[in-house]
Amino acid sequence: MLDLKQRVTVAFSIVFVTAGALLSHPQPQARYEIRAIHDPNGTGRFYMGREIAQVMGAGGIAWLDRPERADEEHPDLVIKAMGLHGGDVVADLGAGSGYFTFRLAPMVGKTGKVLAVDIQDEMLATLQQRAIALGITNVVEVKGSENDPNLPASGVDVVLMVDVYHELAYPFEVMTKVRESLKPGGRVVFVEYRKEDPSIPIKEVHKMSVEQLAKEMNVVGLAHVRTVESLPSQHIVIFEKKE
Numbered sequence: 001m002l003d004l005k006q007r008v009t010v011a012f013s014i015v016f017v018t019a020g021a022l023l024s025h026p027q028p029q030a031r032y033e034i035r036a037i038h039d040p041n042g043t044g045r046f047y048m049g050r051e052i053a054q055v056m057g058a059g060g061i062a063w064l065d066r067p068e069r070a071d072e073e074h075p076d077l078v079i080k081a082m083g084l085h086g087g088d089v090v091a092d093l094g095a096g097s098g099y100f101t102f103r104l105a106p107m108v109g110k111t112g113k114v115l116a117v118d119i120q121d122e123m124l125a126t127l128q129q130r131a132i133a134l135g136i137t138n139v140v141e142v143k144g145s146e147n148d149p150n151l152p153a154s155g156v157d158v159v160l161m162v163d164v165y166h167e168l169a170y171p172f173e174v175m176t177k178v179r180e181s182l183k184p185g186g187r188v189v190f191v192e193y194r195k196e197d198p199s200i201p202i203k204e205v206h207k208m209s210v211e212q213l214a215k216e217m218n219v220v221g222l223a224h225v226r227t228v229e230s231l232p233s234q235h236i237v238i239f240e241k242k243e
């Protein structure tokens with residue numbers, strides 16, 4: 001048994017050793033922060049100073065497929081900016097009901113493939129029904145999780161993310177996996193509403209600035225290549241792997 005003096009000495013030693021270990025190995029800062037005061041359209045979870053938006057549910061399919069969308073968002077100009085080739089493997093990450101998936105499929109042809117990734121079964125079921133109805137055979141539905149899109153390592157030429165990035169619950173983890181999925185020379189193409197323009201009538205947490213996007217891609221090893229400003233309300237922002 002230790003006497004009182006020995007017990008005090010042992011207690012002090014434990015405190016000093018623990019404090020020393022913490023100082024020499026600082027704990028990693030929490031990547032995501034929860035704030036009580038936040039935008040009602042957001043989740044209250046913040047990443048690199050930005051509030052993460054709520055995920056659009058299957059109830060949003062009618063809005064995603066609205067006939068006037070082509071005039072408002074010019075999907076043809078997005079596809080042009082992607083610079084696709086026949087035989088490319090393209091991932092439509094956060095594909096939703098497939099608004100872009102089925103426009104991408106003819107661009108990559110029979111030798112190419114579109115990996116349509118989503119986390120919601122309703123979106124994947126809609127994608128599958130549409131592929132069958134349209135007789136399209138080069139679309140593969142992929143069930144992702146909140147922190148992993150389940151893409152093949154070094155297997156993708158271009159990852160397209162339209163109106164998705166701002167609602168990823170784990171942007172750091174997903175984009176780390178996206179980087180791993182890119183072939184040498186592969187690119188990531190984001191389409192997001194311009195946060196820089198307050199007159200765009202979209203909820204603030206559903207917009208992204210180019211500066212914020214570049215900051216968030218820098219930490220996962222993706223370098224900004226260029227921004228294409230050919231759309232009325234959205235940026236097309238292109239990144240590639242930093243070697």
Ligand SMILES: C[S@@+](CC[C@H](N)C(=O)[O-])C[C@H]1O[C@@H](n2cnc3c(N)ncnc32)[C@H](O)[C@@H]1O
Pocket residue numbers: 055056064093094095096097098099100117118119120123144145146147148149161162163164167168169170174
């Ligand atoms: C606003 S919708 C956009 C759908 C489609 N890109 C379009 O433009 O029509 C966002 C989609 O991203 C999906 N999503 C959200 N988080 C995701 C994640 N971590 N991985 C894959 N998909 C995700 C949602 O389920 C939803 O279908």
